[in-house]
Amino acid sequence: MGLLLCAARASEPYYYEKLEKNLWSIQELCYIMYRYPVVIPDGLVDLRLFSWLKAQGMEALSERLDRLNRAGEAQEKLLAHILRAGNYHSEKEIQEFSALLKRLKDMDRGSHSELLGDSLFSMGKYGRAVEAYTEALSEGRSREKRLKLADSYMMVMQYRRAAELYEELYREAGDADAISRLFFLDRIAPGLIRKDSPISELSGDRLSELKRSFDMALKEAEHDAVSDRIRDLYNRPEEEFLMEASGLIGIWKREYRERA
């Protein structure tokens, strides 16, 4: 606990391709690496990184990494050097990180892809999460992987594909999560679900419970900040409405594209 002292930020960013982000300090690099270890590319420690570190005044670290890299040092050890130089993680965290990287290295491809999908999903990169989960599924069609893939399809509005997976899961094992998502999907995109879909078999308490959940979710959404803002917009004069609406639509477009 305290204030972690930092050197000045870089004048030029380091582009972290896997996450499509510009990083402006070694602390941001440490954060990204630690939080999303499965996304760390092979060969991260390269000339481009050395130049960037040098430009920030970290010549000693840059030269050390270069030397160790040429000597064939394992990537997880090189990354540990970067974390230590960042003054961002504790030594305990760094050791845990190194151990995790070793485990990831030994992991089977399917599990690795699933973890990658999880990281991408948590970053809002749903389109790339779809790719990762699809690859994971090629190594085994577990329930978790299919559910995660279906959820990713939902986030990129590929509802039909999502529906197919939810149906498959429910028919196989009566999966409760799958059926509730299917029910919600039917409400969001009516007419999409087939007439012979499992939701038509829902009745009694289960159906009432799902209806209640959906109604509650709808009520919450109706009164969240974005909805209130849109409602307020409609009360504004036309010119103002058009300007604000155009801005909002631009934001939504950008958000949607970033989900890819």
Place this chain on the structure above:
Amino acid sequence: MSQYIGISLNDDFTELAVGQEGHELSLPTIICKKKNNKSWTLGEDAYKLALDGSGIMVDKLLSLLRKGGTATIDKVCHSAAELMEKYLELLLSEAEKLYVPERDAEENPECRGRVIVLSLRNAEPELFRELKRLLERAADRDDRVLVISHTESFVHYMLRQDKNLYNRPVGMFELSNQCLYYYELQVSRGSRRYVVADSEAQEEAFSLDILKTPSGCKIADRILCSLADRNLGRKSFSSIFLSGRGFESTEFAPGFMQKILKGRRACIEPKLFALGAMHYAAMIFRNEQEEYTILCDTRAGVDVSVMVIQREREMRLPIIHAGDNWANHTSDYEMILDRQNYVDFQLNPLMGGKRGAQLRMPLEGFPERENRTTRIGVHTEFLDRERLRVTVRDLGFGELFPPTEAAVTEEISLRRVMEES
């Protein structure tokens, strides 16, 4: 060209001291422009031109600068800054005339330009900044310019004297036209070597014109005697110094002289501040370190630091050290909040017997984010010796967490924090 110059700038008189031998010059703080001519002159020549009507004179340049005033000469309006800059340019030329290369030159290949130290009566931050700026413009590009106070000049002057003159407290009286000050200095040579100095304006300042008559002299003597009683009392001093134009002769004050000479040495040095400034300039020119930590109106009285973490260890990041010059002293640091939404400052006095103090500055209004994803920028600047302004801004965390407008600014009274601790 000379290598180091000391200037004592007052409203009525300016004093110069140059070179190893300390060549001195005193001249009135006036500037005069010849009518219908571009040339300017200063000092006694300026008076002559003004008296014979061939020039227009402007005096009290320091007061004019303080007020941000103007003067219209030959139908052209000149700002106070312009006039002061012109005056300083001419002053530096006068300084060069005093320099005797054969006797004054020193070897220092590392120092390309001159070192010029200007001394003012009081530590006024705005005036310091403005004069530094103007002197830098008047000087050459390679010259290094500093502005200090008369109190600090006094310290530099004393530390160049025989140690016996300051092995106990030193008192100094400064007498000039409408100006009467008392200074005191004490050097501590224990494990922490420091010198404390302070000054105080005396209410009984008088015009030096009264010394033209015997009755005026008597009054002046009585005033100085009561001053001596009040300030010196029964304290033990190694020496008493007298400076200023008023003490160029001490014949008018026999009573006062008798008082100050009782069991003490008395020294007269009318141009003490210029010499002190020059000694400081020489020290900088020679890259010498200060032997003592100086505590006076232009130097910080406490160490101020911020508690930070480096390699999992808590450490004090210095904002300023006691004895550092606070004027124009700013610092900028960046840190990341780790389970903490405040900044802790640590204040430690140099002088023994006093405990340090801690001040907590909460970061109200800062966004709540995931831990260790808020980078803050901490900017500090001194408003004067006692007040430190701290501004903390939210810098976000790159593109991952964009910054907000959140910022907190606080003015810390260092004296109050120490008193309350």
